[in-house]
Each structure stands twice: as C-alpha cells, then as structure tokens.
Amino acid sequence: MPALTLADVVKIYAGDAVLKGASFAVPAGALCAVTGPAGAGASTLLRLIAGVERPTSGEIAIGETPLRSFGTAAPGLAAMVAPDRLRPRANLYANVVRGLPRFGAEGRATETRALALADALGLGPLLARRARDVSTSARALAALAQALARRPGAIVVDGVFAALGFEDRARAVRTLRSHLAETGAVAVVAARPGDDLLRTADLQVALDTGEVLQVGAPDELYRRPANVRVARLTGPAGMNVLPVRANQTGLSLEDGTWLGAASVMTAKTHGLLGVRPERLFxxxxxxxxxxxxxxxxxxxxxxxxxxxxxxxxxxxxxxxAARFGAAAPDDLAPGARLILGAERRDLHMFDAVTEDRV
Structure with a gap:
C-alpha cells in the first residue's frame, strides 16, 4: 500500500492555480524527488504534504490517514526539515529532541535515537553548541536529525540539501535512506533538474506550471520523457530539441541542413527531434x-x-549543446565546425504540435 497518496490536489492563491490537480503515490520506504523550474509549484506541493498549508481541493493521505492541516492532522504524520525553526539560543541536542519524550524508557529511547542520528550526520562534537553559533550546514543537518527523530510517516525536504557541501550532502542522503529503510516512512525532496540527488531517488515527479507532467523512476523519465517539457527537465543537462522535416533522404531542418537517416522515427512530415548533450560524440x-x-x-x-x-x-x-569526456578534440575553439553523431537508441521524437512523445 502507498505510504503517501495525492489525489487531484489543487492549490489556488488569489485566484491563480499554483497546483492543478496533482495526483501520484509514493510507496513505503521510497525517496521521491520533485523537480521543476522556478515557479513550478514544488515548494507549495511540499508545504501541503507537510501539513503547513491546506489544499484548496483534493486529498493527501499518509498511509490510510487523510492529512488535514492547521492543527487537525494526526500528530506525527509529516515533518518538514526546517533549519529556520531551530531555537537559536538552544544547543543542537535540545533542538533535535525538542517536543519528544525526555523521561523514562521512552525518553531513554529518544536519547539513544537522537545521539545515533547525530553521529550518523557528523554532529556529535557540535551537540553542546548553540544553534546560532554553528554553520549553515550544521543547522541544516540538525534540522534533518530533528525531523527523523520524530519518526513521522513522511519527511519533507525543501532546499536544505542545497546548503550542504559534498561530504555533508552524501552523509545526509545516506542517513535519510537508512531511516526510510528502517521505518517504512517516505521522503519527498525538492530537487533541481540535473541534481545528483536523482541518482539515489526511487521516484521522480516532473512538475511545471503547477502540473504533474510525468511520474516514474528517474531513469525512466530520462530514457522515455513523455513530452518536450519533461525532456528538458530531466537528465544532467536537459535535452536539445530541433524542429525537423522528414523526407526520403532522412531528417533535415527547415533551412535544408541534413541531420541523418532517422526519419524512420516518424511517419509525419514535421516533428521535434530530441537528443541529450551527453549522448553526442x-x-x-x-x-x-x-x-x-x-x-x-x-x-x-x-x-x-x-x-x-x-x-x-x-x-x-x-x-x-554537447558534453564530452576524453573524446573532445583538444584544439576545439569557437568558430570551428564540428560534426557530431548520435546513435538511434539515443534519439527521441516528439509531435511538432502537441510536443508529446511519438
């Protein structure tokens, strides 16, 4: 059974629909990355899942429990990783365990869990220091520890990983994945297009202008994007998209530039040919x-x-655009003419009108 379900979720601000009927499900123990350009609605989507805001319509459920915001949600359903909500004068340990049991057997279990999380995140030596006296990275990691210590059904992360360096980021992702495997909770994380976080995500939600464009494993969206918008939002560097005309000799641009024999990809006269920069040589x-x-x-x-x-x-x-490794000519410079090739398996064809995958 899905651990998180969204059904036709709509959010309207001042008459403008920021989310337009978002629907998808995240299985237990999964890490879900939400990707989209600025203004796509990702932050709004994450705030709704965390219960910080109320959807205009539709339903969000964690497990079998519908999520209601503004104090009516069942406690512990979701937690947002929020460094700005740490108490600046309290030490990191006090922040991590804030709101959790502190006495008896349950309190001892809380302390054990908090210390284990702090060690896993590299925070052990910093626990006695006040939140205002540590680095931005340390505050972000402490906020993650705080959210995980509460053991919610869903952990929501918006922008926090961007504040972390390579080592801290890897440590945070590793700790989060371990927590999901242990508890069966889900994590929903905002990720930039091309973000290396997608390498470890189980599910990707491609979002643009408030619409869920495609949902699936990141590699599925990379290999078979549903439309041009998804193609440009996925992969390490998006996708080149060229308007083409198909004829007996293959594909060409409107100016007659011949692009090869890939006209077998479409029965229509016009189309949009896609190829990722890293697939050119x-x-x-x-x-x-x-x-x-x-x-x-x-x-x-x-x-x-x-x-x-x-x-x-x-x-x-x-x-x-093209992206090469060692195969790039050493003397390549602006003004040169470079002939690039792409294998048939790395080409994508989209409808010239609808921009949907053919």
Missing amino acids: PIGEGLPPENGARLPVDVTAVSRLGGETWIEGLVGGVPV
Missing part, C-alpha cells in the same frame, strides 16, 4: 550511425573542467 566528416543523427555544429563557446568539455553552438541556426 564527434564523428569527423563521416556518416552518422545507422538510422542515427548527424549534427553539423558551428561552435560558439567551449568550456573545460577536468576531463569534461562543454560545447555550445548552432545547427542551422538552432542552438544545441
């Missing part, structure tokens, strides 16, 4: 892979970091 002047694509790129920008090269350019006037 140099092919010199050769032909594209069988039924694959060939993109002649006029390079406008090149940036390198470590073993990775990022290229921006134009294909027949259409902006594209």
Whole structure:
C-alpha cells in the first residue's frame, strides 16, 4: 500500500492555480524527488504534504490517514526539515529532541535515537553548541536529525540539501535512506533538474506550471520523457530539441541542413527531434550511425573542467549543446565546425504540435 497518496490536489492563491490537480503515490520506504523550474509549484506541493498549508481541493493521505492541516492532522504524520525553526539560543541536542519524550524508557529511547542520528550526520562534537553559533550546514543537518527523530510517516525536504557541501550532502542522503529503510516512512525532496540527488531517488515527479507532467523512476523519465517539457527537465543537462522535416533522404531542418537517416522515427512530415548533450560524440566528416543523427555544429563557446568539455553552438541556426569526456578534440575553439553523431537508441521524437512523445 502507498505510504503517501495525492489525489487531484489543487492549490489556488488569489485566484491563480499554483497546483492543478496533482495526483501520484509514493510507496513505503521510497525517496521521491520533485523537480521543476522556478515557479513550478514544488515548494507549495511540499508545504501541503507537510501539513503547513491546506489544499484548496483534493486529498493527501499518509498511509490510510487523510492529512488535514492547521492543527487537525494526526500528530506525527509529516515533518518538514526546517533549519529556520531551530531555537537559536538552544544547543543542537535540545533542538533535535525538542517536543519528544525526555523521561523514562521512552525518553531513554529518544536519547539513544537522537545521539545515533547525530553521529550518523557528523554532529556529535557540535551537540553542546548553540544553534546560532554553528554553520549553515550544521543547522541544516540538525534540522534533518530533528525531523527523523520524530519518526513521522513522511519527511519533507525543501532546499536544505542545497546548503550542504559534498561530504555533508552524501552523509545526509545516506542517513535519510537508512531511516526510510528502517521505518517504512517516505521522503519527498525538492530537487533541481540535473541534481545528483536523482541518482539515489526511487521516484521522480516532473512538475511545471503547477502540473504533474510525468511520474516514474528517474531513469525512466530520462530514457522515455513523455513530452518536450519533461525532456528538458530531466537528465544532467536537459535535452536539445530541433524542429525537423522528414523526407526520403532522412531528417533535415527547415533551412535544408541534413541531420541523418532517422526519419524512420516518424511517419509525419514535421516533428521535434530530441537528443541529450551527453549522448553526442564527434564523428569527423563521416556518416552518422545507422538510422542515427548527424549534427553539423558551428561552435560558439567551449568550456573545460577536468576531463569534461562543454560545447555550445548552432545547427542551422538552432542552438544545441554537447558534453564530452576524453573524446573532445583538444584544439576545439569557437568558430570551428564540428560534426557530431548520435546513435538511434539515443534519439527521441516528439509531435511538432502537441510536443508529446511519438
């Protein structure tokens, strides 16, 4: 049975629908990442799940219990990780156990759990220090420990992981995953498109302008995005989308630029061809892979970091980006012409009108 269910949830502010009938379910023990651009409605969605705000219509349930906000929810249903709600003059330990039993057998269990969480999150040496005297990262980790110590059915995280460095972030995700496996609770986390958090998420909700566009495993959304909007919201660098015309020789742009023999992907004259930047590779002047694509790129920008090269350019006037590892030419510079290829399995075709996957 799902541990968290949303059914046709709507939220309206001052006549504007910020959420438009959100519906999805998260199984017990799962980590769900909500992704979308700024203004997509992710923060509103998370506040509703946490019980901080009330939906205009629809229902949210944790387990079999409908969630009602403003003091009418069953206690312990959901907890939002909120560093700004820590008491600044109290030490971290007092903040972590605030509101929990402190005496008797239950109090001892609380203390044991709080200390174990603090150790797992690297907070042990800081527990005696006041919240206002520690770093932003330490406050974020203390807020996570506070939420986990309460053992709610759902843990809601909005923006907290962005404040953490690599080591603290990895420690926080590891501790959260361990907690979910132990308790069967769910976690709903706001994540940026391309966020490395998606590597560990069980479920991804792609959200834009208040609409749930697609729900599934992150790899499913990466490999088979339902439409152009999902394609651009998924993967480490979104997706290149080129308007194409199909004919007997393959695909071409409106200016006649030939893109290869991938016209087998559509029976329509017009379409939108998608390919992710990390799936492109140099092919010199050769032909594209069988039924694959060939993109002649006029390079406008090149940036390198470590073993990775990022290229921006134009294909027949259409902006594209590519991301390479060691295969990138060392002498590549703006102004060059670079022929890139893509395998058939890495190409996506969308309807030119609806932008839905073909």
